[in-house]
Amino acid sequence: MPPQQPLEPPTADQRLIWDIYFSAHVMPLIAECDELGVFTLIAETPLAASRAAERLGITVEWAEILLGALASVKLMRVQDGLFHITDATRCYLLPTSPYYAGFTLRRFAGRNIYERLKAAVDGARTTPPAKAAPVEADAGSSIYVVREWSEAELNVERVQTGVRTMHGLSFAAAVGMARSVDFSGVQRLLDVAGGAGGFSIALAQRYPELRCTVLELAAVCQLTQGYIARYGVETQVDTLALNMFFEPWPEGYDAVFFSCVLHDWDLEHRTELIQRAYAALPAGGRIFIHEMLLTDAGDGPLAPALYSLSMRIGTLGKQFTASELRTALESAGFGQVTVTNTFGDFSVVSGQKI
Template sequence: MQEGPHGGLEPLQARGRQAGKGDRGGVLPAAPDAAGLGRAGGGAVVPGRHAPGAAPHADRPSGRQARHPAAVQRLRQGRAARGGLPHRAVRQVAGHRHDDRPLRAAHERGPLVPGVGPARQSPGPVDDPRRLAVSGLGQGEGMSTLPTSYEMPSSGDTPIWDLWLSIHYQPAVTVADELGIFAALNEAPASADDLARRLGLEPRATLTTLRLLAALGFLIPHEGRFQPADAARLYLLRDSPYYWGYMLGGRNPTIHERLRDVLQGKNGAPRPDPDGRPGLRRSGGSVDAWASGQIDLERARRVAAAMQSHSLPAAIALARSPAFAGVSRLLDVGGGSGCYAIALARRRPELRCTVMELPAMCEAASEYIEAGEVSDRVDTVAVDMFREPWPTGYDALFFSNVWHDWQFETCAWLARQAFDALPSGGRIFLHEMLLQDDGCGPLTAASFSMLMLLGTQGQQFTLPELRGLLEGAGFAEIEAEHTYGYYSLVSAAKP
């Protein structure tokens, strides 16, 4: 995920409930063939292919090494499990949406993963070398403390995700009203592609918008087509005596105008190259830096701080997943601040990790690696992933919030690159907020997809969509598990 394309947050909008579905913003849509929320596809996520012992550090692939060696502080062993959340806490029966209320209640109670307690606070003085100056984040300037404690926070982060991504709710409705989406669907239900043709809209933007409107409860999806729910017919059709459009109009004008332009095919994401690599544009967003392979150190530090802020709890929880058992050398592709590699290395002393990033991002990540006290087991390698060969010698490749930055063609290219870089038996891990199988929820994940539409070249995925991309590259043994909050881990093996 990149820097948000918008400024400050608007007040939290009231959430609609999906008509006739009972969905209130779930956590993980199970795979179509999954009996429950845990693993999809059956079998162990990582078969016992690798010896659990650590590989010698000298054997690591050549590249840019972490520049600040520090003593390793290993995680304390034998912590008592307290209030863990079982992977199969939520069920989805085929054809029905899951009810995540027990899971959300578990989030509100406190620790979500066995063996965790409240995070230790370490504010430190302003001149503490672990504090990194960060400017240009959100609406102001401040200081971001480089974390030295990788313990779970005492409360889940779904409320802050819900708040942050609520900014798209009202613009999605007002733009749909302005462009006649509700009226057109009231005349005849349609798929996203059909509606885009009827109204002259961009197809990918149309699908993302319809999915968010359905998650909000204003549209009903059925067999790939959308129709207005009663709330939309009553309050969002202009010939209704209850029409709300005059009240809703004029709010969030910046996002409204941006979404309208993207739906109309103006200033949207460029088309990928014929081989799948991303097209280039000059909007100034961070995704352009990754697409072009160029980012300066000041922006790299801002991006690392932003990624660290919303990824740290998820990274700590992810490190406790049994999916990484048996992995000895992991390449974190587009690893940002390195928080996932750091959390994994601290949790698993036998694991060696490398953060693959652009040169300035590697420098920014090295500061977090040193603060995390894993410099002897986590390093960086500077690679422009769209133009330079990927390093080999790793038995696992990990992507977190990377694929959602790119269109399907680019993700197919990334899948092929990962397949070629891995040995037989190697595994790929994708850490993303999954949409339900029909794409119309959970609400926060659908709004995250809108953020990706407006600020990057990508979108969030359903599990079947990721399965298709992975199988298309040759991967097999595709499995999924819920990890934390709205996040899931999808894994696959190279035969």
């Protein structure tokens, strides 16, 4: 072979690729540290890695590696040789916090997302792959991903896990939303597919005159009642066991609320849900849709874009842009559509029945 020109180094920084390469380790790291009690330990008192190692019963090198990796993702900070928890850790990774997400992260840390992604993409090919991979429908499905809702498939353990998983991520957004959207004109709100009831609970705490009903599958309602009681809002929030597709919706509500519900479904089901909301509301009634929104340009942000991917792997749905939701509402007959950013990447798109 003739001698070649020496290579120029790449023009793009390779750190992006290293960060992506190692991103697969982040959730397992946090899940294991949650299991080991690392966050609770360091919350009690800031510790050097050697002292943390003693308390956790692991080697000093392991403590240094784990705590250092946590610090790199801003879940610990180091000051004068001691590891401290950060505010994010205090909010989301202490089991005593109402916004504890450790259970949710642990549940997803073990999932083989690559296998599920491949199966989902193969199932969606417009031209069949040379050797069609078997599509494992809804592998690892939770209560959120049953395509044709068969309540018979829901056993107690599955419902408990599913409800706790969702609540672990959505309650913080619920409390944030209740502070940033004006519900003062609403008297009775129907929280369709409200899960653990976190949004109704947060709204009830914020608006003492408001009455909310969490419409859910019967198996879920039993658990929702426990969450409602935990926050002492039983006089303001009740539950209604109902299949939102197959049974008529109740009347007497001046607002319908959906949080992370439309993103589970394909266009046909989403349209049906919005039409059902329109039919159930009186003239002047309001609809509120709480979702993580994608940019109109289709370039992120990171969490909504990956949420969309995750939804498509596990359900029929995806995330939306504000324009898509505006069009969906206006097509159903709603007017005065507004978009309000609420908490993190979440927004509420609302409209009024004309």
